Amino acid sequence: MFSKESKKTNENKVSERNIVGKNTQISGEIISEGDFRIDGTLEGTIKTNGRVIIGETGFIKGKVECTNADIEGKFSGELIVSNTLTVKTSANINGDVIIGKLSVEPGASFNATCSMKGAVKEMKNNEQKGKEKTA
Template sequence: MFSDKKEKSMNEPTTGQNRINEGTKLKGDIQSQGFFRIDGTIEGNVNTPSKVVIGKSGFINGTLTCENADIEGRFEGELQVSGTLSLKETAHIEGQVVAGKLAVEPGATFNATCSMKGSTKKNLGANTNSTVEKDIKGQNHPFDRSQRIQSVKAESKTE
């Protein structure tokens, strides 16, 4: 009745740590409010508003949704990281990735489609008849390749 204890919201990350040790295999979905270290194998979905570390012997096949992730092991599936995704040199990623920030060490294998949070997708090559870039003075830009090609064609026709 007179307690000063505050109840924690179920949506806030906790300081509790969860560990799945090497040799452990889990099938199913995992939802937690705390930090995760995975050195075993998970087939299913992992969802936490905290950080996930996949150790060198760790493997996830499924969907991982978290705030930050450090990956040294293997991941196959859909990876959704709202903060920073760090891939160490021993990491092996395959699937689909959405991340706020991406850090990849040399040696990491990254075979995935990747999009950055907050980015807008641009359709490259959709407009093949683009206008020539102009500089501030309204002149053709000196590094515009299409202008150089046109001038070379014009010179070769006059010769």
């Protein structure tokens, strides 16, 4: 009924969920394909194709590269989110941020330089469309 190919596809889609607990401190570099929830402290780097969640008690000082991020706690450093960054009311962000999309709730502290990856492409496309219409 099921081919070997469909079984392999399902096995590859299994996503890891990693949690750094409230009273845990980590220093170093973390590379993974799975999601991360940080409720403790991390000084260093996280690189993942998954989602990074910084809980209300969480703090990251360093560099984060991920697909999506939800921040409720504190972040200081360089944050690169290829898709959507969601900044919750209790969040405190300082540093440099590069994102695809941004959602900030009222009350959040967002003291960062911010650039959006997709904005430049959209402007170029709009300029070309405008030229095509007037030509």
